[in-house]
Amino acid sequence: MNPFFAKKSLLMVALTTLFAATSAQADVTIISFGGTNQKAQAKAFYEPFTKASGVKIVASEYNGEQAKIKAMVEAKNVSWDVVELESPELARGCEEGLYEKLDMSKIGPKADFIPSALSECGIGIFVWSTVLAYNADALKGTPTSWADFWDLKKFPGKRGMRKGAKFTLEFALLADGVKPEDVYKTLGTKAGVTRAFKKLDEIKPYIQWWEAGAQPPQLLAAGDVVMSTAYNGRIASAQKEGKKLKIMWANNIYDFDSWGIPVGAPNKADAYKFIAFASKPENQKVFSGEIPYGPTNVKGTAMIDKAVAADLPTAPQNMKGALASNTQFWVEHSEDLEQRFNAWAAK
Amino acid sequence: MTQYSATMPAPLDTAPEASLQSRLRRAERMNKLKYGALILPLAIFLMLTFVWPIAALLKRSVDNPEIITAFPQTSALLRGWNGQALPDDGVFAAFAGEMAQIKGTPVLAAAAKRLNMEVPGFRSLMMRTVRATPLEAGASAREVLIDADPRWGETATWQLLARNASPYTMRYLLASLDHKVNEQGKVVATSPEEAIFVDVLLRTFGMSFVVTVVCLLLGFPLAYFIATRPVKTANVLLMAVLLPFWTSILVRVAAWIVLLQSQGLVNQALMHLGITDHPLQLVFNSTGVYIAMVHILLPFMILPLYSVMKGISPVYMRAALSLGCPPFRSFWKIYFPQTLPGIGAGGLLVFILCMGYYITPSLLGSPNEQMASYFVAFYTNQTINWGMAAALSAILFVATLLLYAIYTRLVGSQNMAARAR
Structure with a gap:
């Protein structure tokens, strides 16, 4: 999950690096995407880990930018031990030598995990999903497909979308009638990309772009938008706070967030211990209870309460028609598609 | 020193005079060295903190x-290739050999990323190809490579490699001006749906210009007002100008969001007064950006104006008025020209600061208000394309220098400096 608030996280990073430099070396620095997601991680992973092992954790947040990590690794002055990553960044960073190749024997049996959650340099923390969320008070009727997101007559009002090509183009194609299994095939062609942007043109004046995961619930609750793409966990947190927000699961796009260890991390041994701890089914279960993201440990899935399970991206009814984010595609195409998106958005 | 040497007597031909002259010269040289030693720390400091980073930045672009790091041998061979037919077996063999050497290293990933920038899909082509290496003894490199991916049998693929087999490239600079080198090696404009930076640069200049003009219109009367008050009042007023100046930019930007949002104070006030019946869109568009930028940059206009106005003796105006010149005319003919150095300094300061603005438009604007520095940050942080970030900075840097040159040509910096005293 991408962004939180850039400036705030910059400050936090500066503070924590300062803190990490002056405090005892044994503290493990863990960087995540912040917000309610980080709060859930603190409850499920950080606090119990410190209690069990005595190792203190310095928790901080960032926006997913790889520049800082690259700069730290190249300068051989790494202050981060464990980093939460989205899949394309993990794959790219792994190839470019930013992340340690993980030794699974220090973490847990491979068979316990969803196979696609494991990669050379990363191990899945949870499954999250980008869904269509809407304000039930502001909308007459119930949207049932991405075509409804584009239907300005049936559902008048502004739409929120994540600023960037990733997911935005996929949803445009889905709304244009492309089948989920053909989305990335279509997007791989020039005509497919043009088709996606043409579809986006239809609602462009009505789009309010967001960058941080915490924004869509706010925009929806404040009535600034009537529908928005959103991370399912953030919407669930807002529901808990009593906001009347709803999720449409049809054709959601899911992906993993993973743990990675930057090359040259100062406390590698403790970093491994932490990842192993956070990958245990009982801890992942607590996490899913805090924020409805699905566990990557298969044993964890079995432990989850039925009420919670229905809200997870991994629930069978939510998985139906869902689209797995194609990491390989985005590793390859993010450069040119993001450029084209920027050009399109700025016009 | 130059003044000193200029007043020296003209050289004479006689011998004793010449020795006096050489002694004089030596003394002068000693003096020069002493001065030099005094400013040496400053010169070194400037080199390290100013000249060197800019030079490094320009080089990076x-x-x-x-x-050439990943494939030194292949690069050397490709430089001698005519680019018409497929390269010979030697090139294939060298390429396969070097592929095997860098298999699984960041060097390969960097090369693949670089080529993927030119042609999307090249990353997987490289990754697929490297799996076919190292070659088995006796295998033909050409067959193995083409077998791994048929694109190795196309001249275009090798041309792409050959084009990038040099230590320098114009790619990033061209891309920052919406141009690229096509497959035939010619410089062409990028397709309109991908072109963006020329518009962004023009927008950067346009917005900076508007902000500067608004700052001048607001700042001039205020500076004049403060400059003509008694010292006590002037000090209080100056504090009022400086106080927000000392507040963090982020705080001020956040405050504007709170004030201008649809349920914000400004909109509520407007609705209470009956000026509008529905909230106006004042933030996340150009209105919000302009309001906040003018607010943040106003002190940079007021302070130089104030200091210049403070130095203008009121005697001139009084003289003009007493000689029967009407008030506005005497202001325009007598007072205003004397404030020009202040207007110039303030305008230049605001304009140049404005061109580099990043946080304000990114927090208060929509994608339509993002300026060049937003994309510098985008390429630095998001895509880690530091070449592109450097190229955009370089273009911005050159544009600023050009502008400064035009400005000094128009106003005359010597003249300005003399008058600004």
């Missing part, structure tokens, strides 16, 4: 180390 044309750097192209990825391919």
Whole structure:
């Protein structure tokens, strides 16, 4: 999950690096995407880990930018031990030598995990999903497909979308009638990309772009938008706070967030211990209870309460028609598609 | 020193005079060295903190180390290739050999990323190909490569490699001006749906210009007002100007969001007064950006104006008025020209600061208000394309220098400096 608030996280990073430099070396620095997601991680992973092992954790947040990590690794002055990553960044960073190749024997049996959650340099923390969320008070009727997101007559009002090509183009194609299994095939062609942007043109004046995961619930609750793409966990947190927000699961796009260890991390041994701890089914279960993201440990899935399970991206009814984010595609195409998106958005 | 040497007597031909002259010269040289030693620390400091980073930045915008680092031998061979037919077996063999050497290293990833920038899909082509290496003894490199991916049998693929087999590239600079080198090696404009930076640069200049003009219109009367008050009042007023100046930019930007949002104070006030019946869109568009930028940059206009106005003796105006010149005319003919150095300094300061603005438009604007520095940050942080970030900075840097040159030509910096005293 991408962004939180850039400036705030910059400050936090500066503070924590300062803190990490002056405090005892044994503290493990863990960087995540912040917000309610980080709060859930603190409850499920950080606090119990410190209690069990005595190792203190310095928790901080960032926006997913790889520049800082690259700069730290190249300068051989790494202050981060464990980093939460989205899949394309993990794959790219792994190839470019930013992340340690993980030794699974220090973490847990491979068979316990969803196979696609494991990669050379990363191990899945949870499954999250980008869904269509809407304000039930502001909308007459119930949207049932991405075509409804584009239907300005049936559902008048502004739409929120994540600023960037990733997911935005996929949803445009889905709304244009492309089948989920053909989305990335279509997007791989020039005509497919043009088709996606043409579809986006239809609602462009009505789009309010967001960058941080915490924004869509706010925009929806404040009535600034009537529908928005959103991370399912953030919407669930807002529901808990009593906001009347709803999720449409049809054709959601899911992906993993993973743990990675930057090359040259100062406390590698403790970093491994932490990842192993956070990958245990009982801890992942607590996490899913805090924020409805699905566990990557298969044993964890079995432990989850039925009420919670229905809200997870991994629930069978939510998985139906869902689209797995194609990491390989985005590793390859993010450069040119993001450029084209920027050009399109700025016009 | 120059003044000193200029007053020296003209050289004479006689011998004793010449020795006096050489002694004089030596003394002069000693003096020069002493002065030099005094400013040496400053010179070194400037070199390290100012000249060197800019030079490094400019170099980065044309750097192209990825391919020659990964494939030194192949690069050398490709430089001698005519580019017409497929390269010979030697090139294939060298390429396959070097592929095997860098298999699984960041060097390969960097080269693949660099080529993927030119042609999307090249990353997987490289990754697929490297799996076919190292070659088995006796295998033909040409067959193995083409077998791994048929694109190795196309001249275009090798041309792409050959084009990037040099330590420098114009790619990033061209891309920052919405141009690229096509497959035939010619410079062409990028397709309209991908072109963006020329518009962004023009927008950067346009917005900076508007902000500067608004700052001048607001700042001039205020500076005049403060400059003509008694010292006590002037000090209080100056504090009022400086106080927000000392507040963090982020705080001020956040405050504007709170004030201008649809349920914010400004909109509520407007609705209470009956000026509008529905909230106006004042933030996340150009209105919000302009309001906040003018607010943040106003002190940079007021302070130089104030200092210049403070130095203008009221006697001139009084003289003009007493000689029967009407008030506005005497202001325009007598007072205003004397404030020009202040207007120039303030305008230049605001304009140049404005061109580099990043946080304000990114927090208060929509994608339509993002200026060049937003994209510098985008390429630095998001896509880690530091060549592109450097190229955009370089273009901005050159544009600023050009502008400064035009400005000094128009106003005359010597003249300005003399008058600004």
